[in-house]
Amino acid sequence: xxxxxxxxxxxxxxxxxxxxxxxxxxxxxxxxxxxxxxxxxxxxxxxxxxxxxxxxxxxxxxxxxxxxxxxxxxxxxxxxxxxxxxxxxx
Amino acid sequence: xxxxxxxxxxxxxxxxxxxxxxxxxxxxxxxxxxxxxxxxxxxxxxxxxxxxxxxxxxxxxxxxxxxxxxxxxxxxxxxxxxxxxxxxxxxxxxxxxxxxxxxxxxxxxxxxxxxxxxxxxxxxxxxxxxxxxxxxxxxxxxxxxxxxxxxxxxxxxxxxxxxxxxxxxxxxxxxxxxxxxxxxxxxxxxxxxxxxxxxxxxxxxxxxxxxxxxxxxxxxxxxxxxxxxxxxxxxxxxxxxxxxxxxxxxxxxxxxxxxxxxxxxxxxxxxxxxxxxxxxxxxxxxxxxxxxxxxxxxxxxxxxxxxxxxxxxxxxxxxxxxxxxxxxxxxxxxxxxxxxxxxxxxxxxxxxxxxxxxxxxxxxxxxxxxxxxxxxxxxxxxxxxxxxxxxxxxxxxxxxxxxxxxxxxxxxxxxxxxxxxxxxxxxxxxxxxxxxxxxxxxxxxxxxxxxxxxxxxxxxxxxxxxxxxxxxxxxxxxxxxx
Numbered sequence: 001x002x003x004x005x006x007x008x009x010x011x012x013x014x015x016x017x018x019x020x021x022x023x024x025x026x027x028x029x030x031x032x033x034x035x036x037x038x039x040x041x042x043x044x045x046x047x048x049x050x051x052x053x054x055x056x057x058x059x060x061x062x063x064x065x066x067x068x069x070x071x072x073x074x075x076x077x078x079x080x081x082x083x084x085x086x087x088x089x090x
Numbered sequence: 091x092x093x094x095x096x097x098x099x100x101x102x103x104x105x106x107x108x109x110x111x112x113x114x115x116x117x118x119x120x121x122x123x124x125x126x127x128x129x130x131x132x133x134x135x136x137x138x139x140x141x142x143x144x145x146x147x148x149x150x151x152x153x154x155x156x157x158x159x160x161x162x163x164x165x166x167x168x169x170x171x172x173x174x175x176x177x178x179x180x181x182x183x184x185x186x187x188x189x190x191x192x193x194x195x196x197x198x199x200x201x202x203x204x205x206x207x208x209x210x211x212x213x214x215x216x217x218x219x220x221x222x223x224x225x226x227x228x229x230x231x232x233x234x235x236x237x238x239x240x241x242x243x244x245x246x247x248x249x250x251x252x253x254x255x256x257x258x259x260x261x262x263x264x265x266x267x268x269x270x271x272x273x274x275x276x277x278x279x280x281x282x283x284x285x286x287x288x289x290x291x292x293x294x295x296x297x298x299x300x301x302x303x304x305x306x307x308x309x310x311x312x313x314x315x316x317x318x319x320x321x322x323x324x325x326x327x328x329x330x331x332x333x334x335x336x337x338x339x340x341x342x343x344x345x346x347x348x349x350x351x352x353x354x355x356x357x358x359x360x361x362x363x364x365x366x367x368x369x370x371x372x373x374x375x376x377x378x379x380x381x382x383x384x385x386x387x388x389x390x391x392x393x394x395x396x397x398x399x400x401x402x403x404x405x406x407x408x409x410x411x412x413x414x415x416x417x418x419x420x421x422x423x424x425x426x427x428x429x430x431x432x433x434x435x436x437x438x439x440x441x442x443x444x445x446x447x448x449x450x451x452x453x454x455x456x457x458x459x460x461x462x463x464x465x466x467x468x469x470x471x472x473x474x475x476x477x478x479x480x481x482x483x484x485x486x487x488x489x490x491x492x493x494x495x496x497x498x499x500x501x502x503x504x505x506x507x508x509x510x511x512x513x514x515x516x517x518x519x520x521x522x523x524x525x526x527x528x529x530x531x532x533x534x535x536x537x538x539x540x541x542x543x544x545x546x547x548x549x550x551x552x553x554x555x556x557x558x559x560x561x562x563x564x565x566x567x568x569x570x571x572x
Contacts, residue, residue: 010333012342012464016455017107018100020550027553041333044464056107056459072100 003038004083006076007062011044014059022061022073033080097136098298103452103549104128105147106306109154109173110460113310118173124151125169146193146298153301156308158188176307177315182447183303185287185436189270189278193299196276197259202239202246204232207253216245216254264294266512266537267395284394288387288512288537289433289546302433306453309427313347318425322348322454323413323445325430326355326477327485327542330558331451331550332458337470343454345468346461353473354428357413358384358481358493359569365406365490366497369532373502377402379523379531382490384408386438387537388512396517398524402533409484410435414444416475429454431485431545434537450547479566485542485559491534496570505530511539 008019026039047060047067061071063079108124125147129140137143149159151169155176204216210230217225217232224238225245232254234245246254261270261278269284270291278299280291292300313320322343332339340351361384372380383389383404392399410428417426427447428435439445449457458465480496483489491506498504507530509516516535523533538544543555550558 011466012332012334012455013459015333016452016459016549017103020554021099023551023554027551043466072097 003036004064004080004087005038005040005062006080007040007042007045009043009045009047009058009060010041011048011058013048013056014044017056017058018072019059019061022059022071022076024073025076030077033077033084036084037080098296099293101128101147101298102150102301103456105150105154106304106453106456107459109151110306110310110456112173113307114314114460117177118170121151121169121173142192146190149190149193150298150301153188153190154304154306156183156303156305158183158186158303159190159301160188173307177311179308182305182308182436182439184440185303185433185448186282187280187285187287187289187292187300187302187433189280190299190301191277193297194277194295195297195299196272196278198257199272199276200241200257200259200262201236202234202241202243202254202256204234205253205255206231207251208232208249209251209253211250213250215248215250219244219248260294260296261291261300264290266290266514266517267391286387286390286394286512286537287434287437292433293546302436304453305436305447306449306456309425309447309449310347310457312425312447319349319421319423320347320425320427321350321352321417321421323352323354323357323410323417323426323428325428325432325435325485325542326353326358326409326482327431327545327548327555327559328353328429328451329482329562330543330555331431331548332455332465334465334468335470336562337472338465338468340473341471342458342463342465342468344471345463346457348427349424351473352413352417352475353477353481354409354413354430355477355481355484356416356475357411358409358484359478360412361406361409361484362480362490362493362497362569365404366494368404368406369494369498369504370502373504373531379528379533380404381520381533381535382494384484384490385434385512385535385537386432387434388535390434390437391512391517391537392520396520396524399520402524408438409481410438410445411442414442418444431538431542431548433546450545451549452547455549477566478569478572479563480569482559482563482566486556487536487539487541488534489541489563490536491532493569494532496568499570504532506532506534509533509535510541512537513539 048056048058057069059071061068061076112118112121125144129143135143155172208231222238224235269281312318343351379402381402414426425446429449436448439448480493487510488508540552544552
């Protein structure tokens, strides 16, 4: 099975608002998902500059192109597990 | 215990960003909307209801504006009014950690408790080993008499089912000097005489109830509303705290409003040289032990809590001191702002005439975010004065001692030892070394475990930051070959 690509935005805004902490996934990922994910730190995806949003909803993380707003470590891990489950069903 | 990856930290950063934005947009005209924006109606409350969440947020905003929630005299004072008052300040408020009493959940007094995993076994080692006869058996299960229990933990150690747990009070557990205690209502209070401003309580409170006065607005005002020249002095731990290269951060900060940016690692090089010279001199005159002095939380702890160690503390000044001295020699009229990972530096700055303000990396980050600056997109710009490898390694545990050792070389017999983290155990250890002697002769003491890269004002993960710092050290030239 292909690995899941997790892109963590490392623009200053996302990094300061919590992406820095989500990078813990690179060091100590939960055992069940550790060998099933590729973590990539990406440059600013410009999502924070979306003026339609009332306020910045960062940090932004994508899990196989699914966008997570106001991402936290917990939210990202849950999303990864969801995507993995869906992949197994297919 | 410090809790990484948690909502309370994340919220603190958001508040700082909102406050900085509010200043930049319209000088706090809409500041009273911040708690509502951060806790909109449709969201699930984290406390009993969104109204309490918002009330707590207001107090946290107050701290971000530089006020202590303890000082509140009128509950109806609006954030806008606090903001306007903050802009009238001409010098920083003294550093102070403080508990927001409505946010403090008054955790139950730390205690041992028997859980339902107890099987009421035949051996009953808990009862047999309890020195105070505090354990009896009720309905086939162990029961601890709270009046007799002295919290020694023997029962917890011997239970074969691990059925006896210890429920700690996180802030009290984290405080190495016993400065935070309960009042008669169970709420925590900080004794400012005892507090060493290390920030461990702030990092460990699961309710985000502990705040400290920020100086962010004072600095923003100086940059935007006055003609003063504002100089940022970046602590050596800055490497890895922001995405992008350190050289890009220099131009990012200039864009944000600083007139000049200098590395405190330059001052750390001076500290290394002076501390090495002091060490050689002390050993030659027959002294047996010297400890480092650059960690302000340790320095204060030595003054207040471990007087035995005081005679052994190095008289060399901190990297911040030497850097600020350089800055003020060049331009005595400028405003020197130390930017670092440390809360205790604010207290140190109060006694340093050359340091005007202290920001954390988190506050610096909030200023960058609110100003819409992406470090990664800024042009690289070199520092005016370059630092050496020695000064650059100060933020890592073992780094200060390592730097001093490299300069002492074979001029004296030097045996370094590091005290990594100022825990209660390590405070006892320091007392023992001071009174009974130590087999090593250079003690490096750092209050934060892992070094300054784990400080309460940091943004990046300590592990990751350590890698960046190590890479930066490797690129630096050797001061001993200068």
